[in-house]
Amino acid sequence: xxxxxxxxxxxxxxxxxxxxxxxxxxxxxxxxxxxxxxxxxxxxxxxxxxxxxxxxxxxxxxxxxxxxxxxxxxxxxxxxxxxxxxxxxxxxxxxxxxxxxxxxxxxxxxxxxxxxxxxxxxxxxxxxxxxxxxxxxxxxxxxxxxxxxxxxxxxxxxxxxxxxxxxxxxxxxxxxxxxxxxxxxxxxxxxxxxxxxxxxxxxxxxxxxxxxxxxxxxxxxxxxxxxxxxxxxxxxxxxxxxxxxxxxxxxxxxxxxxxxxxxxxxxxxxxxxxxxxxxxxxxxxxxxxxxxxxxxxxxxxxxxxxxxx
Numbered sequence: 001x002x003x004x005x006x007x008x009x010x011x012x013x014x015x016x017x018x019x020x021x022x023x024x025x026x027x028x029x030x031x032x033x034x035x036x037x038x039x040x041x042x043x044x045x046x047x048x049x050x051x052x053x054x055x056x057x058x059x060x061x062x063x064x065x066x067x068x069x070x071x072x073x074x075x076x077x078x079x080x081x082x083x084x085x086x087x088x089x090x091x092x093x094x095x096x097x098x099x100x101x102x103x104x105x106x107x108x109x110x111x112x113x114x115x116x117x118x119x120x121x122x123x124x125x126x127x128x129x130x131x132x133x134x135x136x137x138x139x140x141x142x143x144x145x146x147x148x149x150x151x152x153x154x155x156x157x158x159x160x161x162x163x164x165x166x167x168x169x170x171x172x173x174x175x176x177x178x179x180x181x182x183x184x185x186x187x188x189x190x191x192x193x194x195x196x197x198x199x200x201x202x203x204x205x206x207x208x209x210x211x212x213x214x215x216x217x218x219x220x221x222x223x224x225x226x227x228x229x230x231x232x233x234x235x236x237x238x239x240x241x242x243x244x245x246x247x248x249x250x251x252x253x254x255x256x257x258x259x260x261x262x263x264x265x266x267x268x269x270x271x272x273x274x275x276x277x278x279x280x281x282x283x284x285x286x287x288x289x290x291x292x293x294x295x296x297x298x299x300x301x302x303x304x305x306x307x308x309x
Contacts, residue, residue, distance in 0.1 A: 055124040056087075057147045057162035061273055065162045065261060067145060069113035069122035069131045074184075078160070078204075078265035080272070091185030095166075096242065098230040099137040100177040106137050107227040138172035139249065141180070148288075158273045160281070161262040161288045168257065170249035177248050179230030182207050182259045185240035192237040194220045195282065198289070199243030206262045206281035207243040208289055213255045217246040260288035 053075070054066035063078040066087055072094050075087035095111040113122040114134045121132035127147035134141065145164045150156040170176045184207055192202035199208040200220035209218050221232035222241045232244045245257045262284035266275055278284050 052122070052124040055126040055129040055145070055147075057127065057129065057145055059148050059159040059161065059274065060157055062158060062160035063263065063265065064147075065263075067129060067131075067164075069124070069129075070115075070120050072110040072112040076263070078263050079268070091240065092183070093185045093240075094183050095133075095143075095164075096181040096183050096226065096244075097133075097136060097141060098179040098181075098227060099139045100230065101137045101139075101172065102174055103137055105228065108136065109227070111141065135171065137176065138170065139176050139178045140167075140169040140171055141178075142167045142169075155273075155277055156287070159262075159278070159284050159287060160264060160272070160274055161260055161284050163288065164259040164261065166257045166259070167254055168247060168249060169254035170251060173251050175248065175250060177230065177246065179226070179244055179246040180257055181226060181232065181242040181244035182209070182261065183240065183242040184261070187239050189237065189241055190239050192241055194234050194237070199285070200237060200241045201280070201282040201285065202237075204264055204281065206285040207241075207259060208262075208282075208285040209243050209245050209257060209259045210289055211245050211247055211255055211257045213247050215248065216255070216257070219244050219246070258289070260285045262288065 053068045056064035056066050058064035061080045063076065063080060065074060065076040067074055074090045074093040076090055077086040077088070079086070094109065097108045097111055099106050111133045113120045113131050123130045127149060129145040131143045133143065143164060143166045145162065148157050148159060148161065148163070164182065166180050168178045168180060184205055186205055188204035189202050192200045192205070195201050195208060197218050198210070199206065199218060201208070217231065219232040219234065220241060220243045221234040222237050223233040223235040225231070225233045226242060226244055230244065230246045232242050243259065247255050247257070249255065262281040264281040264284065265272070269275060274284070278287070
């Protein structure tokens, strides 16, 4: 069973044809807005609306999480259906970054997509969300996030998890160290424990991670030492915690870091298919990390050209 981003897999899984899908493109004089199509017609006009609040990511019937790349914030609903009005912001949840180079140490408490010529460098077209976070001290950070798509395993497609694959690329001529963290802030995190070498987990939420680099260091905790050392300190976890992955990058080298964010809501025993399959969010996230053949790549073909190029 392979979980990967991509509409082609989705169409096979659901037995439908995906027609008229187009990628967002910046509005220009040659692509002026057209009249709204009549009801019941299909428009193939490229979508020129910017300002998405993120693609809803999660298994079918399991709720979903959205990442707003403009503001760097998260919102979620752990119950189906995942209607647009059902999402609530999850406190100060964010992606965080620390880089260490010969120029010193730099830290960001909230990564966001840059705005270039009035457009944000992200594309959120379900079941994928692609973000270019820009460059910090010569370390370029991009992300492909996606919902579980596995046409040969419908149970896996119904699990309450979202995948965030981050690429860290050293564009410098000397070595660099980069630490990327997913910080989750939610009262339901209270009582969470460190899962050694993988992240943290509570009864309701878990964030586990790994990396292509076998030497990568995965830590978890809630202290602010992370913004100095790039490592979470394992301090007692309250209503928020982070899972951090620290890697060393040779000149012009890159590596991939994978976060699996999972949740578990058993307030209604009949609400979710997954309640008969797994017992807690740790088990869900472990399943996500253990998926063989997971791929990250340009499966949809929808990438916005970087105006900085």
